[in-house]
Amino acid sequence: MAGRGSRLRPHTLTVPKPLIPVAGEPIVHRLVKDIAKVLNQPIDEVAFILGDPAFFGDDIVDSLKGLAKSLGAKASIYRQDQPLGTGHAIMSAKESLSGPAVVAYADTLIKANFTLDEKADAVIWTKKVKNPEAYGVVNLNEKEEIIELVEKPEEFVSDQAVIGIYYFKDIAVLKGKLQEVLEENLMHGGEYQINDGIKKMMAEGKIFKTGTVDEWMDCGNKNVTVETNGKMLNFLQQDGEKLISDSVKKEASEIIEPCYIGENVVLKNSTIGPHVSIGDGCVVENSSIKNSLIQTNSSIKNAKLDNSMIGNHAKYDGNYTQISIGDYSVLE
Structure with missing residues (x-):
């Protein structure tokens, strides 16, 4: 490696x-x-x-x-x-x-x-x-x-x-x-x-x-990694693995499984899934996200994302659909 x-x-x-x-x-x-x-x-x-x-x-x-x-x-x-x-x-x-x-x-x-x-x-x-x-x-x-x-x-x-x-x-x-x-x-x-x-x-x-x-x-690359994430979520769901943390806070939000959602994630007025992974500590507001990977401690607002990948500690607020931004990036 x-x-x-x-x-x-x-x-x-x-x-x-x-x-x-x-x-x-x-x-x-x-x-x-x-x-x-x-x-x-x-x-x-x-x-x-x-x-x-x-x-x-x-x-x-x-x-x-x-x-x-x-x-x-x-x-x-x-x-x-x-x-x-x-x-x-x-x-x-x-x-x-x-x-x-x-x-x-x-x-x-x-x-x-x-x-x-x-x-x-x-x-x-x-x-x-x-x-x-x-x-x-x-x-x-x-x-x-x-x-x-x-x-x-x-x-x-x-x-x-x-x-x-x-x-x-x-x-x-x-x-x-x-x-x-x-x-x-x-x-x-x-x-x-x-x-x-x-x-x-x-x-x-x-x-x-x-x-x-x-x-x-x-x-x-980004596209095949997002695709692999979706396949893996399907397999894990079939195997009965717990994918959504008990500490997730939902406010007027819907999760369409399979999704992985980590610890202390906050979802507000959002629809998540299917085939989405969100890492620990993220906040998602007023957004619709599917077929995407978001790592830890990132903030997503006003997004409509599909086939996207967002790194750690990133901030996103915008109307692009397919994005790929790395750690500590800001796109507002």
Whole structure:
């Protein structure tokens, strides 16, 4: 999670993308917990690969340590000092690369219910897609084993897109192959990629299988993050989770579920929902809001919002419909 999330600016100018809340909880927290559910086995350690300490500071480290502790695991914090690709990022945590492990990119959310194939040396998590030519996909043999990774195929290879989550029976094998990649200076676009380590494992006959997720939800830019927030709220409502705090104060207002509304939110003469997340301490007056994400301690007045995203400690009073403003912004 070392990247700066430039496609989600301005929201990632002050908060790293994996810490942006979706449906009331940071992306990386939801992802780690959902992976843990699929694994259904004890987790000893969660290693987080962060970027510049000036951006990924002590408060973020404390949050991640709390996440690992909630799973009964220790947290290990590593820094990727240069943006040199996924393979380089993984090797930044080389002290933790032993035994069974999952590698995940912390900018997507999933909904999954499958069992890991214990006969496989590795499992690449995939999602069936309608337009595989837009993704990196896996090529399978007659045994349903992955024999090739193909980036944006012009001719049909499969409809199983790689989503950026991998399981390794012994990640030390990947570590060895990525070390070879570094020593050979094998780069693509100036970066070292995990795929080159995986291809070296396949060349030695290691068995790769797929684990197909039910939902793969992106958080790459404002529009897809708002869409993902709506999907996640639907799932949480179906699971019976409590989404609206008891401390919400409503005055002549209506909430159309599903919505997440945090602690000490004040709603006056407003209609909220569906598919809206509002963080702690916000005040919303004379407004209609749907399909939107609002973080904490913001003030919204006289708004009619749809497909919008507002950061922390922001003030908004106006008649735009689709907006995206970051932390401490004022638009009146």
